Amino acid sequence: MVSHFPKCVPPSREGIEKRATQQRTSFLSLLLPFLLLAPAYCATHQTALDLDGNAANPLMSNSGHSVVLLFVDGFCPISGRYAPEIQRISREHQKDTRFYLVFPDKSETPVNIRKYLHDYGYSIAALRDPDHVLVKQAHAQITPEAAVFDAKGSLIYHGRIDNLYASFGHARSTPTTHELEDAIQAALAGRPPSSGGVAGVGCYISDLQ
């Protein structure tokens, strides 16, 4: 499945502050624009956040690179077990591809995420996605799952990292397929990935709408 991420840009912090100021000084005259903006504002003020609380949209700052989002959860043992493999893949493809760990759990805190990154030895960027903006763009359902966007921002793959897990609790001794790596290479080569995407085996993302 191929889809495009939304073209709308989330308002910057400055933009929000400016609007608030205008609202205070001239409430009535700005009522309509504000309300007209409301639907769009509802959709775009929700963004992923970096660990300092700043809005972050990895798909808008990819500098022409492919982007891989890896959805993980701190409580999910299968997410944890994939840490060495995620780091191996990110190391080997970091030249041409940007990698982000995405934590979709609404209650996950930056403190916990930093500890998680430290414990598992992660060196790739991590984002919180409490409003599931990236979750929706990537069609993620489960942690761990991966989404690959090509340099144009098109979602060319979403699904499992590989087939290490056949089902809950049933891990192969080694995976025999490597869907994520194939999709990364496909994004670079401008070809469709070999796999259309198979759902990951792991933990369902909570409060998914």
Add this chain to the structure above:
Amino acid sequence: MKRLWALAGIGCLLAIATRSRLGQVVLAEATSDRKGSQQVTFNRDIAPIIFQSCARCHRPGESGPFSLLTYDDVKKHARQIEVVTRTHFMPPWLPESQALKFADESRLSDKQITTIKNWVEEGSLEGNPVDLPPQPKFVQDWQLGQPDLVLTAAKPFQLPPSGSDMYWNFIFPLPIDRTHWVKAVEIRPGEKRFVHHANILVDRMQNSRQREKEPGSGFEGMEIKIESETFDPDSHFLFWKPGTTPYVEPKGMALRLDKGTDLVLNVHLQPSGKPETIQPTIGIYFTDQPATKFPMLLQLQNDAKLDIPAGDKNFIVSDELTLPIDVDLLAIYPHAHYLGKDLRAMATLPDGSTKTLIRIPHWDLNWQAVYRYAEPVFLPKGTTVSMRYIYDNSDDNPLNPNDPPERVRGGNRAKDEMAHLWLQVLPRNFDPNGGDPRMALQEALARHNLRNNPADFEAHYNLGAMLLRQGKAGDAIPEYEAALRVRPEDTTANNALGAALLASGQPDRATAYLRTAAQGAPEYFDAHYNLGNALASAGDFPGAAEQFAAAVRIRPDDADAHANLGSALAELGQFAEAKAQFERALEINPSHALARENLQEMQGAASHP
């Protein structure tokens, strides 16, 4: 401008109304399916299921990756819970329902599974607070109170962050100076989230120490064998799996632990993605009531038939044993590796009736367990116990360790296969003056195994050990010789044959085998000790003294070894050294008769030259 505002507002309202309408439709269908029953709520319908069947493991410090103790906990994982219960992955319980019930069955009923499904589909409602049952209370520390003896692994094991499952063995030397009887053992395997199961084996001969690179380091291995030179069959399952509460032995049954015994904890570990430190602890509860009932672990197995062609989806291995005495079956432990698919055990009674002892239609090594029956199962003499295991060595089996599939045979490694069925049986209706009734079981088992596989080293060895125990050294010798034809270099069998020859008055023949054993395993106490005896019997006192000295070096606290070394030194005229050895033996065991007599004799000789 107002019109636009109104439209925007209506748009929002429409969206809300649509969502609400969809919700009503779903609810209506769910309600219709359940024929007008109430909506499912957490407080009334779900909490009792979760508290009863999930919370034991899903709470802080336990093996579950997240807690399930509150509405928020459960709602957060509602979708996950619905899927894992519907697919019977959770709670983990492999046997299918059968007439013979097991204690602590943790299977959810179909009705409970449907209730969870309905709850999730209806939006995971919390419900009325008054319906919420109290949270279950769990003992936070040692489950049975402070143990009498707590042992911690000497060195932790560093579990690597990645790779396939690992099996590590920790040796716990017992710091006891006399025999104790054990009524319960609590295994704390370390970080429970990474331990699938753990199993204690009683190593009365400290054999496993030979596998450690250095004392206390532990060693890797999925299956370990504990060998004993005397008839002293394993009798108890000492098993841990997630959610286990320590098993307290029933009245009259207790596990004997002697001075010098090691406990070996075999732990099945799964890498977590980061380095983990695993350092298990064992808590032991003693009783002052020695055992009056002596169960036995009876093992059916047919590994010799395990030669599974690559790609075979339905390879069948079976075995059966006819019981020579009446027994009560107390517990059962089926065991196969990653190719096991469908495991079944049956009993055919003398009247022709049959009982399913266990059936696991979807075997999963990760959730292997000992299953104790809710009530003992009486199996009269003449009952045939049978096992029938089906293996899948094809690509269809995702757990197949070989890609592509390869021919697989029986063996101890994870990539080998096993076809084992352990039964804990308690002899019943036997003549109390007729000797240990378990010997009949052991002999039947060994002879049965030899019929299956005439080259079965262990069967020959066990038969020899049992015959030697019965004082039939002459009958034991050919069994040990047969065992050595299978494994000529085996140090334990060489030592056993040497001991049997020594017991039958053939010290000269014994010496060669004992020397092979002692040279093959320089730290093997028994081989040096027996060789010392054989050499002394043959009049070679310098050689005997050398061997007893080696035995003393290996076990400095063994009174017999000191006394025998003293005797050999006395024969060589080294009286001062001999006296020191006798005194050391008496220091260890003040009632050591040989040491006392020899010491008195030497002192008498010294005072009456």
